Amino acid sequence: MGTRWRSLRRRILTPDVSETSLDVRGFHKKSPEAQDLLETVGTRFLEGYAYAAEAATVQECADRLDQIPPRFRGFAYEGAGMGFGVRDGLPLGRSDLNDEFLAGPGDPHNYLILVGIGWAMARVPRFAWPKSDKYDPVLRWLVLDGYGFHQAYFKTKKYVDGQFQEARFPWPADDPTGYTANAIDQGIGRAMWFIGGTDPEVVAGLIRRFPETRHADLWAGTGLAASYACGGDDDELVKLGELAGPHRPSLAQGAAFATEARVRAGLVVPHTEQTARIFCDMTPEEAAEVCLSIKADLGPVAMTDGLPTFEVWRRRIANEFVHLGGVSR
Template sequence: MTSSWRALRRRLLTPDVAETSLDKRGFHKKSPAAQERLETVGKTFLTGYAHAVEARTPADAEGPIEEQVTDWLRGFAYEGAGMGLAMLDGLPFGRTDNVRTFVELPVGRRYQYLVYVGIGWAMARLPRFRWPGAADLDPVLAPLVLDGYGFHQAYFRTARYVDGHYQNPNFPWPGGRHGWYANRAIDQGIGRALWFIGGTDPDLVGDLVEGYAPERRGDLYAGVGLAATYAGGVEEHELRAVARRAGEHLGSLAQGAAFAANARINSGIVPPHADLATGVFCGTTAEEAARTTIELRPTEPGDGDVPAYEVWRQRLANEFISLGGVNT
């Protein structure tokens, strides 16, 4: 494929950067600084997406991202790259192993969580028959794909998924014994999106979460904890306000923060806001929260009634609560 055709593919497939504007989305603007951060994250996501869909091979997406994207933002670029590669996999012609090839690379392993989330973004835009097979993914991490799907739907279909609290009772992927868990993983992604929709305002984010049915709020707060830790955008007193609003869901909040810390440690880039958030939500450093996350990860995908991913989340939530790690 020629470079001119790849450039055309990039222009045709890449969403307009205006789609990341808080004004365009109708999201809350807490302050100019918060708005700039959230819009920068969105633009960086699209930068990674564009590099991936223009790359000659999956490996070629790495160079431009590493060279052009500020270090603490690269995770968002690789999330976008995950979407872009999954979109290419979903096209009717061409190679269908772009994601699989990328996650086998050293950079793909460092950013595997983010790439999986990006696959979920692509699923939200691809016809169902072009969705990836769950069997091709890490069996423990596969629910991260649904997290990405949930984020996309809340971010772009806010009226339905946030204002209307929509939930598909028969979500078709991945199906099988653990198919019932799909909506819980989707809610975790919706929770991450609420951090953006609420403009990082602790009270507004809390109000948005509490608009959902009580049984959904734990998963939503896990997403909030992940987004607040990974993306930042607040000061310590605001993080403590988030923890107070979480109430009985403090363990879920800490679990989300620990996942974010692990993703940061895997990448080798830990910005100060990640340590700040894990200090409040987990009562420890990002490095220690990541270590705990790794130690408590199930060694088997699990054949029981509860998927290994949820077993992992429960272990983390219980661990931080038992240690008294969540600070309000």
């Protein structure tokens, strides 16, 4: 396929960067610095998406992604996961680009790519959704995290203001537990950090509007976003932990997830040290080891003790942090 056609495909498929503007989205603006950070995250995400939309091979895409500064590279890989996901869903084209991406140069960024696939699912017809059994049986729930983030980010009135919750979500097809809503809520909670403009009081206020039964998942997502993207100083991050109240361990669990993703990909930056210290009372490497050792103990199985292994993993990580702030779980 020629360069001209690939450039045209990029222009056709890639959303306009204005979609990431806080003004366009109507999100809270805490400060010019926070606004610039969140909009840069969006810009880098779309940059990764565009690389995937245009690339002739997944390696060509990865080579371009690896030129992006470490702080934002993961977001670009997430965008590329969405870009390849959209291409996988197009008629008359390949349907295994993300498979090749995950098995090859995208492997160190697998968490982010799976999240990006969830973004793509929100944009392509249901019949074009990927089969869930092609993904790691534990990590596949991250796809629904991505779907939840997308819906909260672009359909904020429905999913955040209206606290809409998906019922009987059809992916994965082999879930007997109805866990999909929990995984989607983690993504909605992750979007809260963006919608609330990284302002702890605003974010906590958004979460409080939801039924209490959804708070743990929402706080886990918020902890993930606050740790991966950051956007707060020490006092603000400490305040976020205080506002989480009884869900402080869930906040720490999300933070540990984010930290492990950065450690795995070699993208640890100063704010990773900051958030690991404040949310987990650990170094990034220690927080990552908590995630990895518990996952290794559980093994690569879909279900554990009648629950998705992903949920058991999350709960056991959270239990490692029940001592923080004297919180019980």
